[in-house]
Amino acid sequence: MGFYEMVRGRWAAGRLVCVGLDPDPVRLSSAIRGSDARRTADFCREIVDATHDYAAAFKLNSAFFEALGADGIAATSTRA
Numbered sequence: 660m661g662f663y664e665m666v667r668g669r670w671a672a673g674r675l676v677c678v679g680l681d682p683d684p685v686r687l688s689s690a691i692r693g694s695d696a697r698r699t700a701d702f703c704r705e706i707v708d709a710t711h712d713y714a715a716a717f718k719l720n721s722a723f724f725e726a727l728g729a730d731g732i733a734a735t736s737t738r739a
Contacts, residue, residue, distance in 0.1 A: 669715040678710050681720040684727070696730035699723065 660668075680703045684695040691698045707717055724731040 666715050674713060674715045676710070676714050677716045677718055678706065678714045679718050679720065680706060682723050684723075694730060696724075696727045696734045699727065699731065700734035 682699045682702050684699055687698050687702050691701050693701065703719070707714075719735055721735065724735050727734070
């Protein structure tokens with residue numbers, strides 16, 4: 660299944676929201692431990708986990724990850 664088919668299916672199921680992921684490490688809770696890149700990835704994963712039943716799509720703001728260097732960019736491809 661391609662991207663557009665997936666999104667159309669979610670729209671048909673009433674999932675109409677695109678969740679923007681714009682994590683600013685400075686504003687993240689101190690309860691999230693690890694490097695800034697790890698904390699940023701964990702925060703985004705928590706947002707996805709909390710909203711996946713309602714969202715049609717998720718959009719990363721790559722600038723927040725790029726600002727963290729190679730570790731931040733690598734965090735964008737982490738799934739677990």
